[in-house]
Amino acid sequence: MVSSSSLFYLSAALLSLIPAVHGHARVTSPPIRTPGNAFQQQCGTPSFQSVTSDPTGHIEEQEPFNAGCQPTLCRGMLFQDQPASNVQQVIPGQAMNMGVDCTIPHGGPANVSLVDTTVGGAGVILGSFLATFSDFCPTSGGTPADQSNIQFNLPSANVIGSKCQNAGDCVVQLFWATPDFSQNYYYCVDVKVNAVQASTTTSSTTSSSATPVAPSTTVPAVVQAENTSTSESFSSTPIITPTLVAPTVVTTPSSMVTITTTSPTPSTTSNKSTGALNGGAFATATTGGASGLLAIALVVGLAQVYGQVL
Incomplete structure (x- = not known):
């Protein structure tokens, strides 16, 4: 017969075998x-x-x-x-x-x-x-x-x-x-x-978002020159008025009068008259040029011829 004390110790032993939670x-x-x-x-x-x-x-x-x-x-x-x-x-x-x-x-x-x-x-x-x-x-x-x-x-x-x-x-x-x-x-x-490293993306973004520089509006010197003619000039060569020679007036084979006019001084005045573009230079006549001199020469020649005839 098992005593009560033996049961107590047996129970304690069995409980000790149960793993603790x-x-x-x-x-x-x-x-x-x-x-x-x-x-x-x-x-x-x-x-x-x-x-x-x-x-x-x-x-x-x-x-x-x-x-x-x-x-x-x-x-x-x-x-x-x-x-x-x-x-x-x-x-x-x-x-x-x-x-x-x-x-x-x-x-x-x-x-x-x-x-x-x-x-x-x-x-x-x-x-x-x-x-x-x-x-x-x-x-x-x-x-x-x-x-x-x-x-x-x-x-x-x-x-x-x-x-x-x-x-x-x-x-x-x-x-x-x-x-x-x-x-x-x-x-x-x-x-x-760890410390946060500086991002290269930030600098790239800043660069791309910067205010763009406006393109230069400077006009080339050759274009800036004043030009009021109907044609464009791209040459800085002075415009020279051509030498005009009056024609020789013939009256008779034995009598001939030659009238020569003095060539005007070349003009370097800037081009502001109508002309045609020709290799970068203009050939123009100033006021009272070839047509005026020719008219004077004809009048003088006719007067002399008329006097001889009379």
Whole structure:
């Protein structure tokens, strides 16, 4: 016959064989900080054993801590224990996603923030919260889509400044607490914020959008010259009035009078009379030219002939 005390110890033994249900929520992506040798030395062996047995547990179950441990920053996880491939290369204002699996929903407030870890202690939040929830991983109704896939944008360059440019300096941290804050959870993703490079597209756009320079309206000198004639002149050669010679008047074979007129002085007056374009020069007559001289010569010749006849 089995005594009652034997049944008690048997029940306790059987319960010990049932695997413990760990975790309340876990970040599935990007990779979060995990414990290593540096963490064990910093926070102590009991705390190290606690977080290795339940990677998603709250910080209260990690007690006791060593004096130098900072459980309120990434559960005390240190950058020295993380592989370099876990660091997320980002830029200011970049959109990010954080995948979460609510394994044991119990509600409570939560937020996501960019934290500067270089200042010591629990770190300092840069800017404001990137995402907030009043009831995270609720106990009823299932996990909302915006909680299983948290979407947010990193702070702008004006907020970040020169911080977070070295791997290990900053983390994106998800903080979650039970409604009475008796259990507190911290999950951290290492990020390295790279400076935004100047874009060559901007300079190209600026160049192409500049005010166009108006084409030159300067008229070639040869076209600017004043010309009121009905034809165009493209020569700067002075216009020379041709020499006019009066005809010889013959009266009788034995009597002949020759009348010669004096050639006028060549004129360099600019062309403002009607003429025909001929190799770039005009042949024109000034007022009282060939026709006038010819008339005078004929009159004088006729007068002399008439006098001889009389």
